[in-house]
Amino acid sequence: MTFLDLILVFVGLAAAVLVAVALTGRVRARHTAAIAAALASLWVLTAVFDNVMIAAGLFDYGHDLLSGIYVGLAPIEDFAYPLGSALLLPAVWLLLTGRRRRGGERSPDGGAEPTGDGSSTADAGR
Template sequence: MTYAGLGVAAVVGALVVALVATAVRGLGARWWAATALAAAGLVGLTVVFDSLMIAADLFRYGETALLGVRLWLTPVEDLAWPVVAALLLPALWALAGDGESAGEPVEERGER
């Protein structure tokens, strides 16, 4: 399996979990916007720090398993993992919640 195939499978799995969390917990546009913002930040940090680590020759990729598209020095396949983290971790947190609307701030839920 290529890096791209593995990355796509992981992103699709994380997206399914996020969609289930949306349906079960009633997460709205605000939750998805926050998730997208987190994903964008993680992708940006991944491009910078992966590129620095690749430039320092800390690790290498098997070139035959790559698509060849790079952002700076980071293979585009490597950007699947921050997207998976940004989708999967908040979705699992929402699913593991106490049943209240996980997408609303505490003050809007009326907690004491």
């Protein structure tokens, strides 16, 4: 098994979970922007720290298992793990925490519907 095979499984699973969550109506434009910002940050950190760790001799790869494309000293395969993480973690978070209101909008207080008189259905029993 090459690193590319492993990456295809990991990133494929992460993308499938995100698509499943998107089909439930829980992914919004702000979520997409946050995922993109997190991914960009993770890629920059990966580029810097992987190159430093490889240059310091902390680890090495079996080069016959790599694609041969590098960013500095870091193989391109290293950049797939932040991609998978940036897709999977927000998807699981949205799947486990979000409740939908009618029309697909998530209510800011975790699901209580506004009643029109300034209170919400969560306040009805008080």
